[in-house]
Amino acid sequence: MRAGAEPILSVEDLHTHFFTQDGVTRAVDGVSFTVAAGETLGIVGESGCGKSVTALSIMRLLPPGLGRSVGGSVRFGGRDLLTLDEAEMRRIRGDRIAMVFQEPMTSLNPVLTVGEQIAEAVMIHQGKSRHDAWARAEEMLTLVRIPDAARRVGDYPHQFSGGMRQRVMIAMALSCHPQLLIADEPTTALDVTIQAQILKLMLELKGRIGAAILMITHDLGVVAETCQRVIVMYAGRKVEEASVLDLFDRPLHPYTRGLMASIPRRRPGAPRTRRLQEIPGMVPSLREPLSGCPFAPRCPLATARCTAEAPPLEQHGAGHVVACWEAGRIGVS
């Protein structure tokens, strides 16, 4: 967090469990972070590392009867969201905290016009009349650069392309000027040129509205382009946190280094036929109790201590936190 910036969201030691027939899955296992006003914080990690569940826990959208946040707190606007009742939570959703989902093709209701869907949140939270909310929907569509918004506002989702639908989703999410926008893999389902447009649009509108963004992605490229700070998650835990520059400059956790090494890139002078690197092994099951560092079985640097004892998060330089016994050694090398 940059000095002086007051956090608007602070997640403390969040534990979210899924209670399935096969046992308890600890999807989020003691994650803490803060988001400052106007900041963009990235959460990266591979599928199943708990990044989406973290977002759903903040929004309290976990599947009822299955997933539950069993510990920690999510402080937003001076209150712990985990203790609010459903009606209070509804007032925050879509108004103070909004969300953009991964799948633009299925995140819009096929039987309602996009105008109706954007206007819905405006009517709920700002008590506007149907007519005013409709005008707002039109204004939001213009803002996300849908050409001919006045006509398109009455169109159905199937009349829009994937990229356009994601713009509509962004318009929906920002229609009440939220303080925090949670974007869960907002560009994963889009092709690369559209990805760039959507990211640019999000950053621009974020500045205009003054929202902070929690950017959840598995794409380090997206992080590099959009975020100020990054959290790397693995097996439900935060393993590293740093500013974007610092993280790309000096990744300390072996998992982060593995992720960086597996980005395809062409360096001048590097052999062209180099095979893409991967991280060997599999993500550990989150059902069995983990002793030691969750990454130890896949880690090239693992020692006996790593499998025996979980490393705590330790400071390695300004704002750079990492959970690894060997971080000192990595930092030097």
Next chain:
Amino acid sequence: MTLRRFGRRNPTIVIGALLLLLVTAAAIAAPLIAGDPLLITPVDRLLPPSEKYWLGTDHLGRDVYARAVFGARISLLVGVAVAAVSVVVGLGIGLAAGYWRQVDAVVMRFMDGMMAIPAILLAIALVSLNRASVFIVVVAISLPEIPRVVRLVRSVVLTVREMPYIEAAVSGGSRGRKIVIRHILPSTVAPLIVQATYIAASAILIEAGLSFLGAGVPPEIPTWGNMIASSRLFVARAPWTIFAPGTLLALVVLAVNLVGDGLRDLLDVRLARRM
């Protein structure tokens, strides 16, 4: 799409709808196009079709044509009323059961129990407890149909509630009731329209069956069911008394089912449509 092209692509809907339209028009205009269905003319008993009695007369000398036309009123009324009642009630229960888990467990067990009641027996029981009336018949036929509608609606809700756009709507701050009515209900309309036609067809048949058994609408009201019932003793001497209501009954049920089948093909997005 022009009407003609629609007709060529969906012949079943057009044929069924035309037949229904014809019968409905006749039923509405019954007093204008037919004589008194209750008028007894003893001297004209069991006459074959003639210029005076287009479809002959029955054993009390009543005009079969007039009775058949007036009987259409009851059949259509019962068909439409049963479809409307069971769809409206079933839709409400099905939406609640599909969306709220607590409601689901209780309501669905109750519905399973209701499905075990045969419509005819329930109707006989209700009619013997109350005075026979069209209202009682509609209630008796609707009750066993409700669980079928509930099951259909619930299955649609269970599918739709998992869609990302429902999560998106929840994340926008909409409350449960609004999600159900605005976001889920529209998806149930197409399968319900189809189901309603099948319910209407079966209701018309059950009503005829009840009237035939004497457990349906009061006997002084002409219906196709009680026309067939009272004519069955004279079928060898005056077969026309059974042909008219029997043929109409079969035709109307066929027409409703044709419309239903056509609508199913038209509205079901999963069936590949011939272009």
